[in-house]
Amino acid sequence: MDREDIIAKVQTDTSSSGTEVTQICQDKIDWVQEDICSRYDFSWLKDYGYINTVPTYTTGTVTVTQDSATVTGSGTTFTEAMEGRLIKFGTEDNWYEISNYVSATEITLASNYVGTTGSTTFTIYKTDYPLASDFKRMIWVKQIITPAKLIPIPEGFFNLYYPDMFIRGEDITPDSYMLTGIDASGYYTINFSPIQTTRKQFYYQYIKQLTTINATDAVSKIPAKWHEAIVFMLDVFVFNMIDIPQKANFYANLYEQTIARMVAEDTKRDKSLNYVMGKERLGQDSNNYVVFDPSHFSNPKI
Numbered sequence: 001m002d003r004e005d006i007i008a009k010v011q012t013d014t015s016s017s018g019t020e021v022t023q024i025c026q027d028k029i030d031w032v033q034e035d036i037c038s039r040y041d042f043s044w045l046k047d048y049g050y051i052n053t054v055p056t057y058t059t060g061t062v063t064v065t066q067d068s069a070t071v072t073g074s075g076t077t078f079t080e081a082m083e084g085r086l087i088k089f090g091t092e093d094n095w096y097e098i099s100n101y102v103s104a105t106e107i108t109l110a111s112n113y114v115g116t117t118g119s120t121t122f123t124i125y126k127t128d129y130p131l132a133s134d135f136k137r138m139i140w141v142k143q144i145i146t147p148a149k150l151i152p153i154p155e156g157f158f159n160l161y162y163p164d165m166f167i168r169g170e171d172i173t174p175d176s177y178m179l180t181g182i183d184a185s186g187y188y189t190i191n192f193s194p195i196q197t198t199r200k201q202f203y204y205q206y207i208k209q210l211t212t213i214n215a216t217d218a219v220s221k222i223p224a225k226w227h228e229a230i231v232f233m234l235d236v237f238v239f240n241m242i243d244i245p246q247k248a249n250f251y252a253n254l255y256e257q258t259i260a261r262m263v264a265e266d267t268k269r270d271k272s273l274n275y276v277m278g279k280e281r282l283g284q285d286s287n288n289y290v291v292f293d294p295s296h297f298s299n300p301k302i
Contacts, residue, residue, distance in 0.1 A: 001227045002217045003029060009231045013251070014238045024241055025234050030214050032233040036222060037210060040263045044223055046139065047132065050203040053196040054126040057082070062122050064089060064113045073105040074119075082107065082124055084183070089113075090120040098124070127195055128180050130187035136209040141177050141190070144201040151176040153193065174202075229258040 001009070007025045011017045037045055060075030071087070080101040087107075088095045092115055099110035141150045153176045174192040183189050192202070213220045220227065232255040239248035 001224065001231075002219045003213055003215065004217070006227065006231055006234065010234045010238060013231065013235045014242070014247075016238055016242060020241065021238055024237050026214050028234060028237050029230065030210075030212050032230050033210055033213055033220050033222065035233070036226075036229055036259060036262075039259050040266060041139070041207060042262070042266050043269055044221060044266075045207050046205055047134070047208050048203060048205050049132040049135070050144075050201060051129045051131075051190070053129070053192070053198070053200045053202070055199050056197040057124040058122065061119055062089070063119045064115065065117045066115065067112045069099075069109040069112050071107045071109060071113075071122075073107075077104050078102075078107050079104075084128070086125045086127055088123050088125070089115060090122070095125075123197075125195060125197065127191045128183070128189040129191065130183055130185065130189055131204075132206065132208075133187060134208045134211075135188045135206050137207040138179065138190075139205040139207065141202060141204040143174060144203060146173075150174060150192070150202075153178045174200075226258065226262050229255055229262065232258060 003026075006029065007022055010025055011021055014021065059077065060073050062074070062076065063072045078101055082098050083101050085098050086095045087098055087109070094114060096113065097110040098107050100108035102108060138152065141152075142148065143150070172194040174194060174196060176193045177190055178193065180189045180191050208221065210221060212218065220230065222230070232251045235251040236248045236255065239245070239251065
């Protein structure tokens with residue numbers, strides 16, 4: 001059912017019509033969808049994505065000037081994609097964010113260079129990677145070559161114990177990850193620890209972000225067979241509005257019973273899919289390691 005179908009069913013259940021009923025349905029319909037989906041990690045809210053890490057870039061040399069943000073390259077091929085990445089010069093400990101791509105031989109730092117003026121080698125690192133466009137919450141992250149899940153680390157922990165993200169070394173097998181915010185395109189971002197300097201593949205399972213159903217012809221991500229739950233809760237709001245508490249309580253109970261059935265059915269489905277996911281969707285080799293098949297993933301991010 002789309003939004004209009006749901007409102008029509010509420011009007012039938014409550015024997016009420018008019019702008020007030022329509023308005024309360026429109027005001028509450030997204031809240032009801034969110035409430036239902038918050039009760040359990042339903043299978044239809046889960047999806048998979050994968051990430052290919054980017055190797056460091058070290059080609060050429062650069063000239064840097066103390067108290068200047070301009071970096072001039074020689075034999076370099078800088079690209080616009082390097083904006084937002086981090087750069088280190090020579091053997092210095094300091095790192096800088098690249099704020100602007102000017103040309104293949106010039107970039108601009110987000111802060112002025114504090115070292116000694118001169119020509120030096122450099123390393124550019126990509127540390128943050130965008131997640132799926134509909135990402136809401138992470139369930140797990142794994143590297144392709146191992147079945148072990150990475151440990152989620154809160155940003156505050158990293159800032160307290162690892163204020164320098166390079167302190168744990170580079171390109172060691174990753175054991176943890178951190179969600180780092182939202183990029184300029186509106187995608188949630190993730191980074192790995194230790195920092196990855198070669199091309200590797202990671203895959204992850206996540207909960208999808210809901211979209212509004214308070215729009216003409218909008219349809220909920222909730223499977224159609226369970227749309228009655230949305231109707232039941234909207235019935236509750238309408239019956240409370242017209243002061244018929246007995247009916248409101250009746251439909252509130254139906255709402256909770258329907259959600260309980262949804263959870264029970266999906267719990268069974270999750271258990272039955274464990275084998276399918278391990279053997280078919282991802283597969284396993286003779287050592288029980290995951291065999292990656294990118295064709296199964298709908299949200300690749302490189």
